[in-house]
Amino acid sequence: MTRSRVLLAAVGAAAVLALALVVSPEFRPVRDTPTVLGVLVLATLIATWPAGKRTLGPVVGAVAVGTLVGVGYWLQNPTIGGGIWSLEQTAVLMVLLALLCRWASPRWVLTVGPAAVVAESLLILQTTGAPVMTGWEAAGACVFWSLAGLVGAGSGLYLRLLDVRRAAAVANARRLQRTRLAADLHDGVAHDVSAMVLQAQAAQVLLGQRAEDVQEVLNRIEADGARALASMQRSIRVLREGEAERPVAQPEYPVVQRVIAEALRNAGKHGDGNGVTLTITNGLPPAAMPRGPGLRYGLSSLADEVTAAGGTFSAGPDGDRWTVRMELPS
Structure with missing residues (x-):
């Protein structure tokens, strides 16, 4: 006051x-x-x-x-x-x-x-x-006069509705921020930690019993990386709970990423307008080679995004190679 x-x-x-x-x-x-x-x-x-x-x-x-x-x-x-x-x-x-x-x-x-x-x-x-006034004359006059009160009530309800919409927009913006944060965690950290754990496991296979001290260090690296991934997975699950996942970038090597980006630009400039098909393959590791733990959000996010855009997406082993294939209509 x-x-x-x-x-x-x-x-x-x-x-x-x-x-x-x-x-x-x-x-x-x-x-x-x-x-x-x-x-x-x-x-x-x-x-x-x-x-x-x-x-x-x-x-x-x-x-x-x-x-x-x-x-x-x-x-x-x-x-x-x-x-x-x-x-x-x-x-x-x-x-x-x-x-x-x-x-x-x-x-x-x-x-x-x-x-x-x-x-x-x-x-x-x-x-x-x-x-x-009496009868229908009084009823009609009262109905007409009530317009002032109805206008006041309608104005208040309209402003209230705008508040509800504004609150919903703010909540949606916060959800999008959480989703983007989850994707950024995946993009910026998950692949590197996964690679670290994978290499530590591979080194253990190669070392065998020849270097106990190095084996102990690698064990600690693997355990720390696995704990970091588990903690990050819990954080991402909380951030993405109930949300549509934003597609996250999958290439692990900057050169490959640039090649793909340039190919897509060329397709946009010189394509025949019949859509875009992207296929990426890489060799599978030997059966004895251990696999690093992953967050499992990257491929599912890409599949959801491609499907939402009207395309098809597949990822999985193809003989002795791993193939990721995407087809988008024009």
């Missing part, structure tokens, strides 16, 4: 009530007290904002009940119409409905909102004065 806001709210409330007294000097308590209550409540909400959000439901409900009671008493002995007092109360309820539907909990919106719209619609009967 700031002093300037309190001053603004007080001056605004005083100006609104003063205008009503100037236009309609004869103050009638039964008819005009709900308007005074509504103006003061709205001014208090403005002065205490945003703390006033917590009390929106009860205070809007109190204004709606006050309006209904005031109109009900007036209808028992209808005299002069509400005039500017009823018009100001209509405007107050319109603003309060907008605030309610924008900031209050759904429970308060569903319970207080309809009552406030009904109270606002009935003000037309008091506004027109005696004799009071």
Whole structure:
């Protein structure tokens, strides 16, 4: 709460009530007290904002009940119409409905909102004065007058919907960041650690019993690398949980990566427009050669991405070689 806001709210409330007294000097308590209550409540909400959000439901409900009671008493002995007092109360309820539907909990919106719209619609009967409209004429007039309250409620609900969409967009952006982080972990570290473990295992096979000291060091390298991969796999699983995996770059050698990139550029420039086919093969290690542990996210990510683009993807042994094949339509 700031002093300037309190001053603004007080001056605004005083100006609104003063205008009503100037236009309609004869103050009638039964008819005009709900308007005074509504103006003061709205001014208090403005002065205490945003703390006033917590009390929106009860205070809007109190204004709606006050309006209904005031109109009900007036209808028992209808005299002069509400005039500017009823018009100001209509405007107050319109603003309060907008605030309610924008900031209050759904429970308060569903319970207080309809009552406030009904109270606002009935003000037309008091506004027109005696004799009071009846029958279909009264029903039509109330429906028409309720448009002000419905506009206020609709404005608040629209702004609330924008908040929901904005929150969803932020959550989606965070999920994408986590997915990209997981892919970056895979690209930047997983292959190197896998190669380290694989080489340590291969060295152990070659060394046999000839170098116990080196064997012990290699054992420690293998164990450390395996633990690092297991820890990274857990981290990536958490980051990617429930997310579509971003395709990650598979080439392990920079020269191969550049050749593939240049070939794709040439295909884009000089291709026949019938799509792109990419085949990469490499020899399989001997059966006795141990395989390093992997994260198993690279190929599955590529398969998902290629399938989503309308293409086909396969990866697996082909005789004594490992073949990765991708076909994309034009």
